[in-house]
Amino acid sequence: ADDFKAFNGMNSNPDAKGTNKQQFVSSVKGWKNNIDYFSISRTKGAYPDAIEYDNDSGFWVQTWDQIKGVHKNTGVKIDMPMHRLYLVNKDNKISRIVTYDDASVWSEMRDAFNPRKNGIIYNQHENINTVRKMVVALEHGDADKAFSYFTDNAGFTNLDMPQGESNTLAQEKASFKAMLKDWTIDSIDVVGFPDYLEYESPKLKIVMSWWDARLTRKSDGKKVTLPLHLVHYINDDGKITSEIGYYTMSTLK
Known part of the structure; x- marks a missing residue:
């Protein structure tokens, strides 16, 4: 009309x-x-x-x-x-x-037509230090210390898990200890450097890091390098509330 x-x-x-x-x-x-x-x-x-x-x-x-x-x-x-x-x-x-x-x-x-900053990226920060200390504890098989950097209700996911599922702190700790029965951790070496992202919107604190975990199977001495990409969410108290692991344990089978 x-x-x-x-x-x-x-x-x-x-x-x-x-x-x-x-x-x-x-x-x-x-x-x-x-x-x-x-x-x-x-x-x-x-x-x-x-x-x-x-x-x-x-x-x-x-x-x-x-x-x-x-x-x-x-x-x-x-x-x-x-x-x-x-x-x-x-x-x-x-x-x-x-x-x-x-x-x-x-x-x-x-x-999307206009560039806009959304927070700050750090390559050195206390939250990066927390993740480093946690990984070093894992490297030395010190499960109690490693998992002390997480909140009690922290969740854990990796590529082997169905989407939407996660491990509790107790489950992840038990899984790590079970792995140590069959494997020796020779070293966990950083690849590049971790980044700490402090987002403006939404208000999030995230540490992203990349590692090579070098392991030896106790039964036959087989050596494996397991690439890890870890994303850790950090709360205002500096504790890790969530871990997203981009890796698969099928490498160890």
């Missing part, structure tokens, strides 16, 4: 004027020109509804769709539901569209 208007259903501004037909068409062209692998498909199990109200203003058509694509310039992935209301007038012309979607996706896209 000539008096067409499009509105953002998530906009709480009572004075919002919406966009006219020309502006809406321009935004549609922007999707086509700026999004790779673009698709709109009906949400599984949903179908459009047409509603005619008593005020005789026309038909309201409701749709539920899934938008997918990748923004060309920023690489931001789009995979979100979109709900739209279309007002179809007596001349069978669309006079209004109200769109409900995930505004955070568009916000991330806009933000």
Whole structure:
């Protein structure tokens, strides 16, 4: 319709004027020109509804769709539901569209055009020292000391675990001691240097480190080098609350 208007259903501004037909068409062209692998498909199990109200203003058509694509310039992935209301007038012309979607996706896209710092990276810090001391204790088979750097409710994951599962402190300590029955730790050598990341948003304190654990199997003297990438979350008291281990113990089998 000539008096067409499009509105953002998530906009709480009572004075919002919406966009006219020309502006809406321009935004549609922007999707086509700026999004790779673009698709709109009906949400599984949903179908459009047409509603005619008593005020005789026309038909309201409701749709539920899934938008997918990748923004060309920023690489931001789009995979979100979109709900739209279309007002179809007596001349069978669309006079209004109200769109409900995930505004955070568009916000991330806009933000991605501008460089922004998000905290500080340290290559020397007391939290790095904590991780170093913990690893050195592991190297010497001192489980009590090594695991004393963790909080009592710390969680542990590695690549051998199904997603969503984790070990408790007691389980991880017992697993380490069980490994020592069959293997001798010759050394755990740092690769490169650890990084301590103090994020601004969200407020997180993380130490990332890389190691080569050199082990000898007691039964036959077989030597193995186990690469480790460890991510440790640190609380404000300097204790480790979580360990994510990017390694697999299948190397030792």
